[in-house]
Amino acid sequence: MFDLTPQDWTAIALSLRIALVATALALPFGIAIALLLARKDFWGKPLVDAIIYLPLVLPPVVTGYLLLITFGRRAPVGEFLADHFGIVLAFRWTGAVLSCGVMSFPLMVRAIRLSIEAIDRRLEDAAATLGANRFWGFVTITLPLALPGIIAGAMLAFARALGEFGATITFVSNIPGETQTISAAIYTLTQIPDGDAAALKLVIVAIAISVAALVASEYLARRATARLHGV
Amino acid sequence: MLSVAVEKSLGEFTLDIAFDAGHGVTALFGPSGSGKTSTINMIAGLMRPDRGQIALAGETLFDATARIDEPAWRRRVGIVFQEGRLFPHLSVRHNLDYGRWMSRQAFDQSEWDHAIALLDIGHLLDRRPGKLSGGERQRVAVGRALLMRPRLLALDEPLASLDAARKADILPYLERLRDDARVPIIYVSHDASEVRRLATRVVMVEAGRVVATGGVALLDARPTAVHA
Numbered sequence: 001m002f003d004l005t006p007q008d009w010t011a012i013a014l015s016l017r018i019a020l021v022a023t024a025l026a027l028p029f030g031i032a033i034a035l036l037l038a039r040k041d042f043w044g045k046p047l048v049d050a051i052i053y054l055p056l057v058l059p060p061v062v063t064g065y066l067l068l069i070t071f072g073r074r075a076p077v078g079e080f081l082a083d084h085f086g087i088v089l090a091f092r093w094t095g096a097v098l099s100c101g102v103m104s105f106p107l108m109v110r111a112i113r114l115s116i117e118a119i120d121r122r123l124e125d126a127a128a129t130l131g132a133n134r135f136w137g138f139v140t141i142t143l144p145l146a147l148p149g150i151i152a153g154a155m156l157a158f159a160r161a162l163g164e165f166g167a168t169i170t171f172v173s174n175i176p177g178e179t180q181t182i183s184a185a186i187y188t189l190t191q192i193p194d195g196d197a198a199a200l201k202l203v204i205v206a207i208a209i210s211v212a213a214l215v216a217s218e219y220l221a222r223r224a225t226a227r228l229h230g231v
Numbered sequence: 232m233l234s235v236a237v238e239k240s241l242g243e244f245t246l247d248i249a250f251d252a253g254h255g256v257t258a259l260f261g262p263s264g265s266g267k268t269s270t271i272n273m274i275a276g277l278m279r280p281d282r283g284q285i286a287l288a289g290e291t292l293f294d295a296t297a298r299i300d301e302p303a304w305r306r307r308v309g310i311v312f313q314e315g316r317l318f319p320h321l322s323v324r325h326n327l328d329y330g331r332w333m334s335r336q337a338f339d340q341s342e343w344d345h346a347i348a349l350l351d352i353g354h355l356l357d358r359r360p361g362k363l364s365g366g367e368r369q370r371v372a373v374g375r376a377l378l379m380r381p382r383l384l385a386l387d388e389p390l391a392s393l394d395a396a397r398k399a400d401i402l403p404y405l406e407r408l409r410d411d412a413r414v415p416i417i418y419v420s421h422d423a424s425e426v427r428r429l430a431t432r433v434v435m436v437e438a439g440r441v442v443a444t445g446g447v448a449l450l451d452a453r454p455t456a457v458h459a
Contacts, residue, residue, distance in 0.1 A: 120316075122312070122314075122316055123316055123318060123319075125277050125303070125316075126310070126312060126316040126318075127318070127329070127333070128276070128277065128302070128303035128304045129275050129276075129277070129303055129304075129306075129308060129309065129310045130304075130309075130329050130330035130333055130375070130376075130379050131304050131305075131307070131330050131333035131334035131379060132304055132329075132333040133302070133304045136333055137304075140318075140329075140333075141318060144320045145319070145320060227320070228319060228320040229319055229320075229359060229361045
């Protein structure tokens with residue numbers, strides 16, 4: 001009874017690809033921004049803070065619309081990217097990567113920032129007296145000590161990206177095989193008569209993937225913590 | 232040879248410290264909160280003085296007027312911190328080797344063996360700092376500072392977090408270190424008995440100022456500073 005159609009598989013594969021790429025691309029920026037917010041005081045920091053957390057509180061459709069009027073084919077940034085780099089985001093899966101990345105970014109930054117703030121900075125001072133410049137101190141001390149938070153942040157962002165719907169459908173629409181993720185496919189099925197059974201199958205898939213991501217995140221974060229403390 | 236003359240506003244008071252330290256152990260002795268740790272941090276480059284100069288082994292590490300301020304990682308001042316500050320995610324072996332690794336120097340087996348024997352930490356190498364006792368932790372911290380090949384060793388209240396029995400266990404190691412080390416050692420403490428046992432010279436500090444400098448006999452002449 002649990003047979004998925006080729007369209008279902010396409011939507012699942014697309015969702016996983018979009019979420020993975022979005023998380024992987026966002027991670028270096030997430031770590032950098034988290035480090036900046038955790039460690040530096042600068043003019044305009046509350047504003048930067050607010051902008052990063054905005055997608056968490058804005059209606060997703062607003063975020064999606066803002067992306068559309070910024071990165072659309074005829075929008076200023078979108079046109080520039082298309083003309084100079086050949087990168088088109090609107091109505092493409094790459095655009096879904098952007099919207100999913102933006103929507104999950106606050107969760108990622110928050111988890112990483114908390115883990116960086118929890119690190120005893122005096123350990124970095126100790127590393128400096130032992131000859132580690134800032135870069136090496138970061139790589140050998142800060143980064144490994146923040147690893148549980150980085151894993152948790154990445155997994156949270158991945159799960160969030162997987163479930164992203166509002167901003168994505170607004171920005172890149174709902175095109176089967178290009179931008180139709182699991183969420184969008186479920187939405188489509190709920191709009192047609194007798195789509196309930198098919199929708200339910202995708203619902204179960206969505207639940208399974210989300211739970212698996214959470215369990216994996218918990219397991220990896222625990223392992224990283226245990227490794228850090230040599231248990 | 233270390234020479235320090237620095238000023239720094241620290242909120243409650245202004246630190247104004249000047250002293251020299253040559254071979255042997257120079258104790259920075261005074262009550263808690265008198266500015267001893269701040270002085271060490273300025274020598275190591277972890278805190279920036281408002282005014283003054285710091286020179287070590289013929290090199291100027293800091294000079295406010297000449298705008299010289301060597302970063303901590305280039306100063307090669309080995310510190311043993313009160314709380315050890317071992318890296319929790321690295322084994323004892325990697326903690327000990329960290330300084331050599333960061334300064335990209337060649338590994339020297341005889342130096343390594345010598346330090347490990349001196350501090351009797353060979354059986355701890357594969358453990359994580361979390362699995363060490365307070366005394367073991369401090370011995371490893373001494374080893375880590377020693378193996379970075381410092382030009383100056385600064386021990387900042389290395390025994391303050393230990394109970395009396397542990398202190399008694401570690402003091403012999405510190406005496407061996409003193410007799411063995413070829414670089415100047417600064418020993419920060421508020422404990423007169425430790426200073427008497429280890430130091431060759433005493434710089435007495437109170438409320439951010441050097442109030443007396445001399446031999447260990449100073450401790451008997453000015454008992455007032457022992458109250459902490």
